[in-house]
Amino acid sequence: xxxxxxxxxxxxxxxxxxxxxxxxxxxxxxxxxxxxxxxxxxxxxxxxxxxxxxxxxxxxxxxxxxxxxxxxxxxxxxxxxxxxxxxxxxxxxxxxxxxxxxxxxxxxxxxxxxxxxxxxxxxxxxxxxxxxxxxxxxxxxxxxxxxxxxxxxxxxxxxxxxxxxxxxxxxxxxxxxxxxxxxxxxxxxxxxxxxxxxxxxxxxxxxxxxxxxxxxxxxxxxxxxxxxxxxxxxxxxxxxxxxxxxxxxxxxxxxxxxxxxxxxxxxxxxxxxxxxxxxxxxxxxxxxxxxxxxxxxxxxxxxxxxxxxxxxxxxxxxxxxxxxxxxxxxxxxxxxxxxxxxxxxxxxxxxxxxxxxxxxxxxxxxxxxxxxxxxxxxxxxxxxxxxxxxxxxxxxxxxxxxxxxxxxxxxxxxxxxxxxxxxxxxxxxxxxxxxxxxxxxxxxxxxxxxxxxxxxxxxxxxxxxxxxxxxxxxxxxxxxxxxxxxxxxxxxxxxxxxxxxxxxxxxxxxxxxxxxxxxxxxxxxxxxxxxxxxxxxxxxxxxxxxxxxxxxxxxxxxxxxxxxxxxxxxxxxxxxxxxxxxxxxxxxxxxxxxxxxxxxxxxxxxxxxxxxxxxxxxxxxxxxxxxxxxxxxxxxxxxxxxxxxxxxxxxxxxxxxxxxxxxxxxxxxxxxxxxxxxxxxxxxxxxxxxxxxxxxxxxxxxxxxxxxxxxxxxxxxxxxxxxxxxxxxxxxxxxxxxxxxxxxxxxxxxxxxxxxxxxxxxxxxxxxxxxxxxxxxxxxxxxx
DNA sequence: ATCCTCCCCTAC
DNA sequence: TAAGGTAGGGGAGGAT
Ligand SMILES: Nc1ccn([C@H]2C[C@H](O)[C@@H](COP(=O)(O)OP(=O)(O)OP(=O)(O)O)O2)c(=O)n1
Ligand SMILES: [Mg+2]
Ligand SMILES: [Mg+2]
Numbered sequence: 001x002x003x004x005x006x007x008x009x010x011x012x013x014x015x016x017x018x019x020x021x022x023x024x025x026x027x028x029x030x031x032x033x034x035x036x037x038x039x040x041x042x043x044x045x046x047x048x049x050x051x052x053x054x055x056x057x058x059x060x061x062x063x064x065x066x067x068x069x070x071x072x073x074x075x076x077x078x079x080x081x082x083x084x085x086x087x088x089x090x091x092x093x094x095x096x097x098x099x100x101x102x103x104x105x106x107x108x109x110x111x112x113x114x115x116x117x118x119x120x121x122x123x124x125x126x127x128x129x130x131x132x133x134x135x136x137x138x139x140x141x142x143x144x145x146x147x148x149x150x151x152x153x154x155x156x157x158x159x160x161x162x163x164x165x166x167x168x169x170x171x172x173x174x175x176x177x178x179x180x181x182x183x184x185x186x187x188x189x190x191x192x193x194x195x196x197x198x199x200x201x202x203x204x205x206x207x208x209x210x211x212x213x214x215x216x217x218x219x220x221x222x223x224x225x226x227x228x229x230x231x232x233x234x235x236x237x238x239x240x241x242x243x244x245x246x247x248x249x250x251x252x253x254x255x256x257x258x259x260x261x262x263x264x265x266x267x268x269x270x271x272x273x274x275x276x277x278x279x280x281x282x283x284x285x286x287x288x289x290x291x292x293x294x295x296x297x298x299x300x301x302x303x304x305x306x307x308x309x310x311x312x313x314x315x316x317x318x319x320x321x322x323x324x325x326x327x328x329x330x331x332x333x334x335x336x337x338x339x340x341x342x343x344x345x346x347x348x349x350x351x352x353x354x355x356x357x358x359x360x361x362x363x364x365x366x367x368x369x370x371x372x373x374x375x376x377x378x379x380x381x382x383x384x385x386x387x388x389x390x391x392x393x394x395x396x397x398x399x400x401x402x403x404x405x406x407x408x409x410x411x412x413x414x415x416x417x418x419x420x421x422x423x424x425x426x427x428x429x430x431x432x433x434x435x436x437x438x439x440x441x442x443x444x445x446x447x448x449x450x451x452x453x454x455x456x457x458x459x460x461x462x463x464x465x466x467x468x469x470x471x472x473x474x475x476x477x478x479x480x481x482x483x484x485x486x487x488x489x490x491x492x493x494x495x496x497x498x499x500x501x502x503x504x505x506x507x508x509x510x511x512x513x514x515x516x517x518x519x520x521x522x523x524x525x526x527x528x529x530x531x532x533x534x535x536x537x538x539x540x541x542x543x544x545x546x547x548x549x550x551x552x553x554x555x556x557x558x559x560x561x562x563x564x565x566x567x568x569x570x571x572x573x574x575x576x577x578x579x580x581x582x583x584x585x586x587x588x589x590x591x592x593x594x595x596x597x598x599x600x601x602x603x604x605x606x607x608x609x610x611x612x613x614x615x616x617x618x619x620x621x622x623x624x625x626x627x628x629x630x631x632x633x634x635x636x637x638x639x640x641x642x643x644x645x646x647x648x649x650x651x652x653x654x655x656x657x658x659x660x661x662x663x664x665x666x667x668x669x670x671x672x673x674x675x676x677x678x679x680x681x682x683x684x685x686x687x688x689x690x691x692x693x694x695x696x697x698x699x700x701x702x703x704x705x706x707x708x709x710x711x712x713x714x715x716x717x718x719x720x721x722x723x724x725x726x727x728x729x730x731x732x733x734x735x736x737x738x739x740x741x742x743x744x745x746x747x748x749x750x751x752x753x754x755x756x757x758x759x760x761x762x763x764x765x766x767x768x769x770x771x772x773x774x775x776x777x778x779x780x781x782x783x784x
Numbered sequence: 785a786t787c788c789t790c791c792c793c794t795a796c
Numbered sequence: 797t798a799a800g801g802t803a804g805g806g807g808a809g810g811a812t
Contacts (some may be wrong), residue, residue, distance in 0.1 A: 216798085228800085234801040237796055241803080303796095324798055332797080339798060355796095401796040482805080484794050515807050541804070548800055585790090589800095602797035612790060647800085787812075793805085 059133060061088025061126075069094070069104040069111060070381045071434055072123045073311055079103060101125070105432075106388075108380030109243055112144065120144050126273075216603070219551040220558035225565045228550055231324070232343045234238050236376050240383055240402040242540075247387055249537050252395045261392035262412065265424060269416045293410045295534070296422065297448035298390065298429070300403035301381070301457040304343035306435040307378045313639055319348035319366050326371040327359050335360040340599040342374070346457050382433045389429050391467045398534045403437075406445055410532050422460040443468070447532035449481055472528035473500040479524045487514075504528040539654060543579060545569040548589050548647030550603045559635065559642050563650075564628050570650050571624035580620035581652035584627055586634045587612040589647030597643075605646035611638065620656055626654070 061083055068076050068090075083090040091099050102120045104111075117326040125141035217224040229235045251257050300306060304322040309315060311650040321344040327337020337359035344353045344362070351366035363369055383402040390397060393531050396408035412421055422439045429437050440451025450472065455461035476498055478488045490513075494500050503526050511519030524530065545566050553559055574581060591597065599606030613634045621627065633652055 229799090229801085231799040232801065233799085234796085235799090236801085238802040241796075327797070329797075337797080340800075404796075478798085482794065486793060517806060521805095538804090544802060546801055550799070599800095601800070604798080604800060610791080614789065649802085651802090785812105788810085790808090792807080795803095796801100 007097055016425060018105050033680075052686065058085055058087045058131060060086035060133065061205050063088075063100070064097055064135070065089035065091055065100045066126070067091045067094045067099040067101075069102055069115075070106065070108075070118075071376060072103060072105055073431075073434075074123060074127065079123060079126055082130050100181075102140060105380045106385040107143065108377040109384070110380065111377060115144070124692055143323035145251050161487040186189075203705070208755060216550065218558075219547070219553055220561040220565075222565065224550070224562070225545075225547055225569055228547060232549070233374060233376075236379070237402060237432075240380060241399065243384060244387055244399040244402065244405075247384065248391070248395070248397050248399050251388075251391045252397075252536060257395065258390070259392060259394065261389065261425070261428060262394065262415070264395070265412070265415045265421075268424075269420065270626040292443060292533075294406055294413060294418075294443060295445055295448040296407040296425075297445070297452045297524065298386075298405055298407065298425070298437055299439075299456075300343045301436045301438055302343050302373065303382075303435070304379060305345045305372070307382050308372045308375050309345070310434045312372065315370055315372075316345070317347060318370050319353065320345045320352065320370045320372060321348055321362060322372050322374055323359055324374070325359065326363075326369075335364040336602070337363070360659065382435055385433050386429055386437070389432050390425065392428075393425060396534060396536070398536050406448065406534055409441065419460070422462075424524075426460060444528075445532050445534070446481065446525055447471070447528060450475060450479060453479065457589045469527040472526065473498065473503070475499050477502050477526065480522075482518075482521065482525070490514075499526040540577065540579065542651055542653045543570060543573050543577060543581065544585075544651035545573065546587065546647065546649035548605045548649070551646055551648065552603070553607070553642045553645055555642055560632060561646060563635070564624070566650050567577060567628035567631060568624045570652055571622055573625060574622035574652060578658040579624050579652075579655045580658055581622045582617050582654035582656070583614055583652065584617065584630045585612055585614035585651040585653065586631045587647075587649035587651065588635075588638075588645065590640055591644040591646055599646075604713060608646050613637075614653075616654070620654075622658075 034767050039088070040742065053729045065088060066079070068079055072079065080090045089098075091180040094102070098119070100119065102115055103123055103126065103317050104117055105113065105122060106121055107120065119138055120143045121138050121141040122143055125136055125138055128141075129136045185415055220438075305320050308322060309385070312320075314343070323338060323339050323341045325339040327339055334771045339363055341353065341355060341357045341359060343355050344357075348362070348366055348369060353362045353369070359371070379402060386403070387397070387399070387405065390405060390407060394407060394412055396411075400406060409421060415421070416424070418441050422441065424435055426439055429435075436458040438452050438455040438458060439460040440448045440455050440463075441461070442448045442451050442454070443465055447463045447468065451463050452463040476488075477483050477491050477496060483491075491497070491502065494505075494513075496505070502522065505523070507520065507523045509519075510523050513519065514522060547562075547566060551562070553562065588611045590611060592607045595607035615630050615634060617626075617630070624666050628649060650707040
């Protein structure tokens with residue numbers, strides 16, 4: 001079954017509407033709502049200030065101004081009262097100039113970067129200062145130390161979560177005005193996706209400006225990818241997954257890392273009269289090779305909802321979902337919203353609502369649905385706290401996603417029982433994050449994973465060896481990891497719905513039907529067997545960027561701009577990971593010949609044909625210009641109408657780690673290149689200083705990128721510069737040599753490379769010194 | 785056999 | 797309106 005057929009089964013027919021006026025009204029309404037919200041915050045601030053004036057006796061927090069970031073214990077409100085009563089200031093918005101201290105117990109990675117050189121302190125700085133009635137030195141309470149989070153997890157003193165603070169209920173979306181009628185007529189089984197006709201979406205993305213009232217960037221504009229990614233839950237999910245894998249690797253590699261959670265368990269459950277012997281001997285005795293491993297799988301309950309419900313406890317018994325839009329614009333068809341539900345709580349699940357469901361369908365199942373907006377920073381913070389909490393028990397962890405991980409608990413079982421272990425860890429997670437989670441345990445990854453399903457919500461479950469067959473037989477084949485929509489539909493055709501039924505199939509038959517590996521894996525999984533090991537640090541095999549939303553272009557030039565945008569994004573990712581790649585794959589979504597130009601989902605990709613083609617590079621690269629050029633070559637070989645383009649992905653494979661190259665390599669490479677690529681190479685000698693520079697003539701002439709140099713005065717410092725470097729990291733060095741060598745520098749411009757043989761052009765992007773940032777000008781002799 | 789390219793499938 | 801990303805497993809079929 002092709003992807004296209006599948007989409008047809010769930011994309012809906014949609015009545016085409018002209019409704020610009022309504023959109024404008026909605027925009028105004030929304031603006032009005034936002035304005036009211038801001039006014040409310042201003043009022044709140046003013047009242048804080050007046051309280052400050054009236055109760056001006058205490059000077060405890062004089063000259064202190066705090067900003068509270070994210071979830072804290074004690075709560076936002078309590079901290080605010082302490083500040084105000086202590087004569088300090090409490091800022092509702094972060095401002096580097098006004099705020100003296102940021103208060104947080106955990107930070108999203110993005111915030112860690114933002115606050116890198118700021119005073120970020122634990123809430124206990126405030127509470128301790130209040131307790132002792134004197135301002136404590138903040139240094140003892142820093143959350144960020146040497147670029148990593150330490151303090152919070154080196155002590156177990158933090159109070160348990162009390163979880164009863166309401167912050168600002170005005171942020172809740174309007175409630176419960178969904179229509180009561182039930183004229184929902186099978187929106188989700190239509191076979192034609194859309195009606196042809198009006199071209200609202202096209203008009204919105206006509207070249208040039210920000211289209212229409214909604215300020216959506218057109219796909220050829222510079223900020224388009226960043227804006228889309230900023231709003232894409234799926235992008236965040238993927239980004240966090242890689243960041244959490246990195247976090248696990250960092251923790252595992254950190255010799256300073258302490259197992260404070262584990263120590264606490266040892267203290268609590270093992271005889272504390274002989275404390276000196278406990279930890280070390282246990283470590284050894286637990287390495288009992290004959291015992292097989294036991295795994296725990298931990299997964300947060302309705303993650304996105306739980307995180308935002310901390311601020312809205314009054315909604316916890318009502319059906320709640322997190323999504324971008326409720327689609328309740330006056331004049332829209334009821335139950336027609338195509339906005340996806342990222343997560344729904346268990347009350348909503350009672351009504352049949354599911355993660356990933358369209359809002360329209362969910363509202364038809366549950367008209368009372370409460371829709372809350374995303375809080376991406378909140379999810380990131382909770383994720384990292386979850387991982388650090390688990391890592392305080394053991395570092396035998398495999399990251400699965402932002403709300404989910406596998407843990408090898410074999411050695412921890414010498415401290416306590418399954419139940420004790422899970423209770424302790426879950427309680428710890430809950431008190432640190434304010435969110436519930438569930439845990440499953442079993443003799444392999446499959447059993448642990450399935451056990452979590454039985455455990456949910458807010459529970460735990462252990463599958464003991466004698467129960468395995470019974471336990472797994474009861475499950476639907478659908479529940480098996482790796483068995484999704486297509487596979488279970490294929491099995492359904494064979495009258496197989498449960499694992500018990502699947503067990504009747506012979507290994508040979510399964511291999512024949514599904515292929516060697518898949519067949520064998522199905523054969524084992526339905527019997528509760530699973531060979532997979534925990535794989536904490538698997539090297540990355542690909543790096544990619546995809547955008548399959550919001551693409552409505554009209555001409556080839558716009559396509560080039562979009563490719564440039566996406567190529568820049570993959571390049572950034574490669575450099576971030578310090579990887580170089582030898583193969584580029586371009587993936588496109590192209591509107592199917594018979595598909596309407598307007599998709600079912602606003603600005604969605606609609607019914608598409610997928611195309612992909614890869615191109616191997618002679619030399620590994622991370623350069624955006626090269627990647628873009630290669631992709632455009634592939635694109636030109638296909639003759640696709642720009643207006644039919646609906647999605648673009650660039651995937652980089654055949655990866656290798658950047659290695660700092662030696663001075664000798666560097667000079668050889670560079671001189672080889674210059675010697676071969678340039679007709680007039682007689683000026684080049686090993687002593688002649690050379691820099692390779694991209695000079696983009698369409699930009700103003702000052703913007704140059706330095707790709708490489710063999711400057712003798714730089715080479716002692718080259719190990720620090722080459723391979724991968726950012727201007728921020730190397731600007732000192734750069735400044736020194738640019739000034740010193742001014743006027744002596746030979747320069748090549750990009751056109752030099754474009755006229756070079758292809759392999760030289762690629763070589764130029766080889767793992768050499770590369771300065772990312774523009775606005776960097778050097779003056780020099782031009783090479784004749 | 786084993787590898788490669790172009791897909792498809794799955795999970796969060 | 798809506799934000800349909802991304803990495804890894806693996807199969808089919810051709811090249812070696
Ligand atoms: N189709 C999906 C599935 C998940 N997610 C996001 C939101 C979820 O909260 C988070 C974690 O996914 P889970 O599968 O763990 O689902 P939940 O945590 O929401 O619920 P559960 O209690 O079943 O784990 O990933 C999403 O955006 N879209
Ligand atoms: Mg979950
Ligand atoms: Mg999960």
